[in-house]
Amino acid sequence: MNHILGDNNFKLPFPDNTFDYVISSGVLEHVNEYGGDIKVTIDEIKRVLKQKGEFVIWRLPFAFSIWEDFNHCVNKWYHFERFTPNQIKLIALNNNLELKSIELDGVFFFKIRTLL
Secondary structure: OOOOOOOOOOOOOOOOOOEEEEEEEOOHHHOHHHOOOHHHHHHHHHHHEEEEEEEEEEOOOEOOOHHHHHHHHOOOOOOOOOEOHHHHHHHHHHOOOOOOOOOOOOHHHOOHHHHO
């Protein structure tokens, strides 16, 4: 396995139009925590994608996740930034991305009050 390290926290070490796919898994929700900006990050991802390339975001934490709330209550690690489907739609719209689907991962990602 090859590892590529860049020397710039905000610029990927790849030429323009390099990839057919970019997959973000457990990353976008941490961009702001570390001094980044989601728009700048997505612009950089779009830069390295080929014209018909696809950007797949996997596992954004859901805003109303009961597990996130539980972890917060018992002083365990949790995500500071979480997203609703509408926020994801706005991110796509504001970054000129075509949103193909949003899928929620199980009923336990809704707060209990929405189930009653």
